[in-house]
Amino acid sequence: MWCDFVWCALAATLFLALPGVLLCRAFRFDAAASLCCSFMAATALYAVLAMVLPLVGVKASWVVLLCLALALAACAWAVSHFCARGAAVVLTGDALRRACCGRLSGNAGLVVLYGTIGIAVVSVIFVCNISSPDAFWRAWDNVHHLSSVRAFMESGNFSSLTTTSYATAADAAVTPFPGEAMFYPSAWHCLVAMVAQAVGAQPALAANAVNAVLMGIVLPLSMFALLRRLLPASLSVLACGAACVLAFGTFPWGFLTFGPLYPNLMSYALLPAAAFAFLTVFDRGIGCGRRAANIAFFVIGLVSLALSQPNAVF
Template sequence: MDAVEWVDALPALAAGLGVLIVPGAAVVVCGWGLSLKRLLAAPALSIAIAAVGATLAGAAGVAWNALTLAAFSLILMGVAYGVRRYVRASGDAGVPQHAPVAARAAALVGLALGATVIGWHVSQGLMGPGVFSFTYDDTVHLNAVRWAMEHHDASPWFIGSVSKIGFYPNGWHSVASVIGLAASVQPIVAINVTNLLIAALVWPASMLALVWTLLRRRPAALVAGGVLAGAFVGVPYSFLFFGTLYPNLTGYAMVPAAVASALWVGEASGPRDRLRALVLAVGLAGGTGLAHPNAFLVVVAFVAFIVVARLWTDVVRGRSSMSTRRAWFITGAIAAAGGVLWLATRTHWDWPSWGGPARELWEGLAAAPYRMPVSIALLVLLVIGYASVGRVREAPALIAPFAAALVLFVVGAGFASENILRNIIADPFYNDPWRLFAILSISQVPIAVVGAVTVWDLGLRLLARVPRGREALTRIVVVAGVGALVLVANGPTVAAGVSSMQSVRTPPATGGYVTADELALMERLDRTTDSDALLIGDPQTGTAFAYGISGRHVVEMHILGDLTADEQYLSQHLGQIDSDPRVCQAVTAVGVSYALDFGAVRLDFDLGTDKTYPGLHDLTPGEHLQLVDQEGPDARLFRIVGCDARAAA
């Protein structure tokens, strides 16, 4: 793999910061002024802007690049400013509420610390900007980014064409491709920079927007929220070693900001201001859906549970004039709409469960999935948070999403595959325990923040009893408290996640989906093949990576997808090319010029496809197959020759 260091990727990192900060921040400033609460949602909004911009550009036939993103952002800035003037003209905007200096400073400190902690862990796990993961999902993502960069198109249908499907959520791909184009770097570098920035910037900023909203901009909560966003392996780390699920990482990183923006609608001061807030909420929710539909479901579910929990709390406590009958009607309507959405997004995938309900309940509560080591310090904060969250003003909004996420995780990870309840509620998330655990992690960060704030408040009460030197001692306690939070975010669970990230980025000598020999051969393809070459190989042995790594086109850029009749014939009979004239006819029809034979080791899990490739294994040199390159015993490259003349004959 290319020995690129992070310092070499500074131009790409700078481009990435511009892509993920400027569009969203500019729109927020034009629409709301310098509202830090909303600026925390700006990175997530930037992804939404990029996703929608790439979609519209693809539909209009406009090239996707940084200039297109800038032009679309300018249009949205004008719209946001116009809406702002519309709100001001009605007087709905009310008196501007400026957050206290302490809250603003705490949010920035929390974001800086969270970005540093997460950035360090993710950079270590990625092993450098020139390294990629040898996983099933990375096959399509690596190829899709190169595909988008080459053709300047990151629309959902164009990204979907890599997998030979009509539509694929493009949020992550639109960002990665525009960063790669803006910085003129290889797709692998663009991918790693994108993932680093989504994990270290978008995720903690998004979480801080939610913490600000739910915990009333308390400085201690804002510092803790930024740091503790890096303490949970579910988001962002698990998506960088399981799958790898970059679109899920993107969507789930946006979820807190999207949920917060929905809650801001209820805080608006009048009809026009509410309309302005609604536009932002819809934009963030839609952008989250373009990152991944799963993430959109999480936003809808969390907001629905919060609304219902608040509604019934007010009704029961007499803070609302609403009748019980009307409350039941609203609850039923929300449940019915949610049920329809749940049924419409079924995936019919069946990832196996991890263990029994009791074990998964423990793993969920302890935030330590799949037998990973428990972080005792984080567990202590969570236990304190579980015990004290009921006393928080926004208790319903904190407890309801957490309870729902915990039930979803325990059922999905702890119940057997044939369980009806599991298939009803977990199917939209592929019945996948990792995705479900990530949802739980999103809901647990605010709970852990409550635990941290509870400890801080106890410390303040103890300090109040100190007769002398209280101010100096308070400074010491503040520094110690921040240091303790950083240590919590460096616990053994996160360390295990980082180690898992590294493991999927280290090719084995033998026996893997992609071996070190196969990687070395693919990295030479730009020198051993013609620039217009088309390669064929069994994608389940890793040959599909050849396009993303070298830029040489392959028949199959992904493992799934249908083959044409000629492609199917080659997959069955290429090895018989010297004796079967029809093989050369198929070679000519497809336009194949090279074949990759990567041995017999294939992906080790059921892909749900019955495609086989006996004609692409155990190839031998002959009249029409010339051995061009070989690395080790199993990685071989053949040139296909003489078929034009034979086909003509």
């Protein structure tokens, strides 16, 4: 079962990073910033796609969402590359590899440091202290969280617009809450359902793996993007920041024990990357086109927060 946990964690990381990096590169960010903000960009992509698919009569699944997200991100990168070069773009494997990787601009060591410390701390504090990989708190918000994930998987409707625990026709026939389907920010539930489907795991196990990735990888790298923006010349301070991201009890750890507030955990893990996107809007010495692109990227950040948990926007 722990092997499934590792596979779920890897799946969650790849699902967020692959289309996210391509989309960030389409906005002409360097590789370090693209990697650190990729989770935010991919979250917005999946959440929006999940809302659109039911409107056009298409059932969602991890394959459909991943392929569509990759296709849209690749198209965005191709258009951006074409506009920058003024020439046709050939989407070869080597071109896509360069688009996703690029140069890490001297920050590779710091990115690895943030990720390594994040994974180590989460492994010791969270993973080693749950009784089993599919353990969950049998109370409060988990009634909604796990039921919604299961409903997503069974119905093929991952939309935040019509979230319900009684999503299939059979469930709707016996629901004690007729007409309850309504908007609920479900980016977290969407990602967990994708991971559970891809690996063939139970929702509770996939939820624990996704939460571990959010705390151990997404939050540290998102914070690195913000700190690197605020303190670009202070390498020693940036290095010390790697040890501070997960050093506070209220967040992220308190969100696991109060509620539990898993959608809020996701939104606040993405929040530093959204703050980075906001700061890029006020870059000096850039043209109107670049500033418009930065504003659009910030809007993507707002979408990722709003569809994870809207209070992060405020």
